Amino acid sequence: MKIPSKGKGPNKTIKKTEPTPLRIFLTLAQINTLTLGGGYVIVPVIGNSFQKQGWIDEEEFYRIFSRAQVFPGPVALSTSFLCSYRIAGVKGAIAAVLGVVLPPFIALILVGGFISLYGDSELFKRFLNGAGAVVPGLVGSMLWKTAKNRKWTARVFIEVGILAILLILFPSAAFFILIGGIVALYLGRLLWKS
């Protein structure tokens, strides 16, 4: 097994440990407490940590990650769930779910109390208004990054365009448009290969 070492620090040795449910929980809980940002920030951190403990190699981890993206739900959750199932079975998978879900949950309960205490302060409101104003920009950049990495055939363009227009026109039916749309696209691709 070859594990790529990334320059920094000469003594980055692999401390091989047994992947017990408790160790999986503690590893994921620590990462999810300390790492800000969305799934695509957290997933590589999880990968490094699992590799360093000798639980999984890089190729296998990213193979599972690409499969995890197919499932609904946060990709940090699905990747942790599928990887931990692979290395430690059902107990590992349960430990992974708790490790991903509990730390932010507890943090937010504390923040929630804080907000109801300070929600009326003028400075705090200003802070939240400023922070909220950049959200469309962040979604736009996410769209930009996904679009950049895709092969834009006429087919993809039409698929995305029609689905997006339907979703914007009939937002209350988003649920059915998305499920029906994905099934239709799959069947379309199966029947008419471009």
Next chain:
Amino acid sequence: MEILKISLAFFKIGIVAFGGGWSVVGLIKQEIVPNWMSADAFSSLIAIAQSTPGPIALNAATLVGWQKAGFLGALAATFSVIAFPLLAMSITMAFSKYIPLKKDLADESLRSGSMAMIIMTLWTLLPQNTLPGPWIFALASFGVTAFTKVNGVWVILGAGAINMLLGVLP
């Protein structure tokens, strides 16, 4: 009853939560605004969900549940939103041998669906008026996060701090 409604809404969101955090934010907004919460309150809530650790969809669920029905509401929303994804993964793992799906085709279809969701999310989140302030914040943050390696969290915290000092946004 409130808790049951929250559970049901977030279970439904969990079923279609493809494509990572932001498309899920759009779905949650669809369910929540304006019945349970105003658009402005929702935007601040998303800003908090993004600037705290953990997946944004989970954090948003926790916060909405908390606002609506306290601790039990938060607990119900959080576990409802992950219930279907966990179920789907468990079932798929158990039966993966028997599913004759063409993986690459399914993957491409899912990616198209997820992009359409992000577009819809962006559409619903765009500023509702022509005041320059919100557009400047949105465009500047797009520029920074799309073309540099700066983490979105810093952009959020920075924009909050700037507006706290200058108060340029209403």
